[in-house]
Amino acid sequence: MESRKSAKKAPQKDKPARNGKLTLCGTTFSVLPLYLFTLAFVLAPLIYMFVLSFMQRGGSWGVEMSLSFDNYLRITEPVYLGTFTESIKLALLCTLFVALLGYPFGYFMARLSPLWRQRVMLLLIVPFWTSSLMRLYGWIIFFRANGTLDHALMGIGLTQGPLRLLYSYPAVVTGMVYALLPFMAYSVYASAEKLDRSLVEASRNLGASALRAFFSVSFPLTMPGLFSGIVLTFIPSMGLFFIADILGGSKVVLVGNLIQEQLMRAHDWPFAAALSVCLMALTSIFLFLYSRLTRALGSGGELEGLV
């Protein structure tokens, strides 16, 4: 009796389910691997790190399970707070330079003929085929005393002796701008490539000079690309410790360097975890403010395939 009843009911129940739950199940199953992956490789380490940040440093490599806010209190010490503000300043400076160089680059790349576009794109990608560390050592040769730059400057008589540019702030900025420029160029390019030329023509036709047409039409419509480029530049430039390490010596200390130092030298994993949590919180706040700003500016808050 029971089974017969349920068999009768089943088809009736099935119909709405086919449109609702069944398809939902289908999508759930198809994205399940993605969920598992995220859980295992993103969420779990994050939780681990978060919990770790409340513990204390133990013996030589160990960790003690006494939970407290000590690590976070320690961050408010001027030395560490200074590192944070220093990092933000450097990140802002790098982002500014990257935007100033990368925007025109990406914008004009989109205006090239398809053949030239391909060639320039290749030039952007080729450096990624070698290790980024390798390329940084290239900068060392360029900047170091009596290196390429010094030779060139002394050659044309601009300077007398070596400039000692290596291990200086400008060297770090240069290295970072160099490393992050392609991301900006590419995301601006992606935006500019979609820009409908007839809109620019319409604006010229309605009386706008070339400059006016750029600022009233091209620029607002490529802003999403610029915005996502800024996100792609700002966040990594807070943590690119190896660039600061290699080109800045010990003169430029970023949050990234601090974390690395705590991990590798001081073996204070909990403090490193607390620093990382703060860095993440900082970037999240930045992203949040940023999406607010872009929404206010009317580009819908979407960050061109980001966030």
Add this chain to the structure above:
Amino acid sequence: MSAAELLRLEEITKRFGTTPVLRGVSLSVNAGEFITLLGGSGCGKTTTLRIIAGLEKADSGRVFIAGEEVTHKPPNERNIPMVFQNYALFPHMNVGENIGYSLKLKKRPKKEIRKAVGEALALVRLSGYEHRRPSELSGGQKQRVAMARAIAGRPQAMLLDEPLGALDLQLRREMQLELKRLQEQLGITFIYITHDQEEALTMSDRIAVMREGLFEQLGSASEIYDRPRTAFVARFVGNANILSGAVVDRKPLPEGGECIVFQHPAGRERLLCPAGASCAKAGPSYEQGQKITLAVRSEYMELSPAGKDSSGEDRGLAATVTGKSFAGGQLRITALLKGGGEVTASRHGIDSPLKIGQAVRVSWKCESHAVPVED
């Protein structure tokens, strides 16, 4: 004529790469005129418009707007707004900002801009749509906004590149009337592109039929329709039948002009060339045996059962009916001429007594319906 002239093109040529696209286009447009460039795809209509707007540079030739040479002026100094085929509305601005764009560039006071935007919207019957985004409009509404954006600055002339091309037939017919009304109401000169001959005939004061970068014929709608100069124009505007043959006899008419007997491989038929008609202008008179090409519109074609006509004369071209189709309230009958070549006759009604395969006599309803044209 030159007092009211608003736009003049002098021998404009243009090539893209090695392909000549315009091969010497000259045009003079009077203030308030509605002139249409009509032609098949790729004949250079858009290129002509873009050269007038300054969005493309001519290789040679000159452009004058309101008596002033603008050949080398940038587009923003020409004040001749264009309605683009895809409308090109700025997606990051609302309807009001789109329409007020040109006025804002001229740094007009805000109040004045708001008033002009309101007026322009009223003209295109979209009052109250100021705050919509272009993405929230239908195709027809976008078209109206594009029109409003162009007329907001009250220009003397406007360029329209197939403005109704993307609309469905019903909406298109409505918008044709509305565009014409606007143009007359505001007295703006329209340079209009279409490849729809019916649209051209209903809206324009003058039509320029373009073919491969040249104006094949420039004239009023009735001139183009009734007296096509070439076989191309006759075929393009109104799908005329083209018949080639020779003059075998001619008689002067008492009131001037002449009556010609036309010999075709499939038979012979008479036509009249009254004095002053374009066919009479082609030469003082036709010679015996001279080759001649005729254009006969399908609605003037008459098919009757083979045999002698009512007066017992043996005339008309021999043919066989090959098909009948009914479309748009008209019956179209196709027939294959003896010795080759197809003709189409159209008439009102649903059916005709003629049967497929039947031998028929092809003639024209009235002797002046056949128009001699150049090849």
